[in-house]
Amino acid sequence: MQEEHIAIAIDGPAAAGKSTVAKIVAEKLNYIYVDTGAMYRALTLKALNDGVDPSDEAAVINLLLETNIELANDSTGQRVILDGKDVTEEIRYQPVSANVSYIAKLTAVRQEMLKRQRELAKDRGVVMDGRDIGTHVLPGAQVKIFLVASVDERAKRRHDENIAKGIPSDLDQLKAEIEKRDEIDTNRETAPLVKADDAVELDTTSLSIHEVVHSILQEVEKYKNKQN
Numbered sequence: 001m002q003e004e005h006i007a008i009a010i011d012g013p014a015a016a017g018k019s020t021v022a023k024i025v026a027e028k029l030n031y032i033y034v035d036t037g038a039m040y041r042a043l044t045l046k047a048l049n050d051g052v053d054p055s056d057e058a059a060v061i062n063l064l065l066e067t068n069i070e071l072a073n074d075s076t077g078q079r080v081i082l083d084g085k086d087v088t089e090e091i092r093y094q095p096v097s098a099n100v101s102y103i104a105k106l107t108a109v110r111q112e113m114l115k116r117q118r119e120l121a122k123d124r125g126v127v128m129d130g131r132d133i134g135t136h137v138l139p140g141a142q143v144k145i146f147l148v149a150s151v152d153e154r155a156k157r158r159h160d161e162n163i164a165k166g167i168p169s170d171l172d173q174l175k176a177e178i179e180k181r182d183e184i185d186t187n188r189e190t191a192p193l194v195k196a197d198d199a200v201e202l203d204t205t206s207l208s209i210h211e212v213v214h215s216i217l218q219e220v221e222k223y224k225n226k227q228n
């Protein structure tokens with residue numbers, strides 16, 4: 001019998017570890033990995049480069065409709081290609097992080113992103129991470145995880161990551177930026193950051209990456225065993 005390919009939705013606040021574990025889980029299951037935050041970040045980068053006001057919904061949706069965003073998986077992880085140019089590193093820079101949640105709260109933008117994200121997930125095993133995957137993008141996902149960690153731990157992890165990459169980093173500024181993004185993402189009208197009723201919440205504050213991956217794979221096993 002052919003093995004069932006399922007959808008795994010991983011949501012949660014900024015820097016909770018979603019993309020790190022989503023990538024590993026996808027690799028282990030031989031599924032595709034989709035980082036939906038990267039799509040909002042790519043659009044934000046383009047808006048900033050083109051001088052488009054992130055709160056001008058008509059201008060931003062027009063921009064998105066003429067924008068091609070590709071997520072390409074390779075041995076280094078996921079590359080983000082914006083209109084043919086690799087912007088994987090650039091979309092992580094501070095100005096993008098500081099503006100992305102303003103763009104992501106625009107209803108028209110979310111509707112278009114949802115369409116594109118569902119298309120990416122169609123007919124295949126997928127691990128998708130973001131803020132509204134279990135609630136809106138893939139409400140029928142067979143496994144839903146809501147990852148959380150204390151804001152101090154999340155800021156510290158991101159700070160350590162920056163230092164390791166040689167990126168200048170200020171812990172207090174990072175914490176404030178993470179809190180601000182969480183606040184906008186949680187309080188927006190359209191598809192806010194919230195745990196789906198049927199998601200399993202994992203607090204990773206004192207868990208290792210390996211332990212988080214293990215817990216998610218256990219949820220996948222539980223789902224598969226229920227089917228047999």
Ligand SMILES: Nc1ncnc2c1ncn2[C@@H]1O[C@H](COP(=O)(O)OP(=O)(O)OP(=O)(O)O)[C@@H](O)[C@H]1O
Nearest residue numbers: 014015016017018019020157158161204207208209
């Ligand atoms: N359980 C963990 N223990 C320790 N460090 C972790 C853990 N999970 C993730 N990290 C580290 O925390 C940092 C942030 O993780 P990651 O980028 O995966 O978060 P994210 O939720 O995808 O963030 P964002 O929402 O900003 O895209 C990375 O440096 C990652 O290696």
Ligand SMILES: Nc1ccn([C@@H]2O[C@H](COP(=O)(O)O)[C@@H](O)[C@H]2O)c(=O)n1
Nearest residue numbers: 036037038040100101104130131132181
């Ligand atoms: N499904 C999603 C994913 C992301 N966002 C917005 O993008 C921002 C950046 O996402 P990261 O995962 O790279 O941190 C995030 O803060 C949200 O504003 C979203 O709205 N929905």
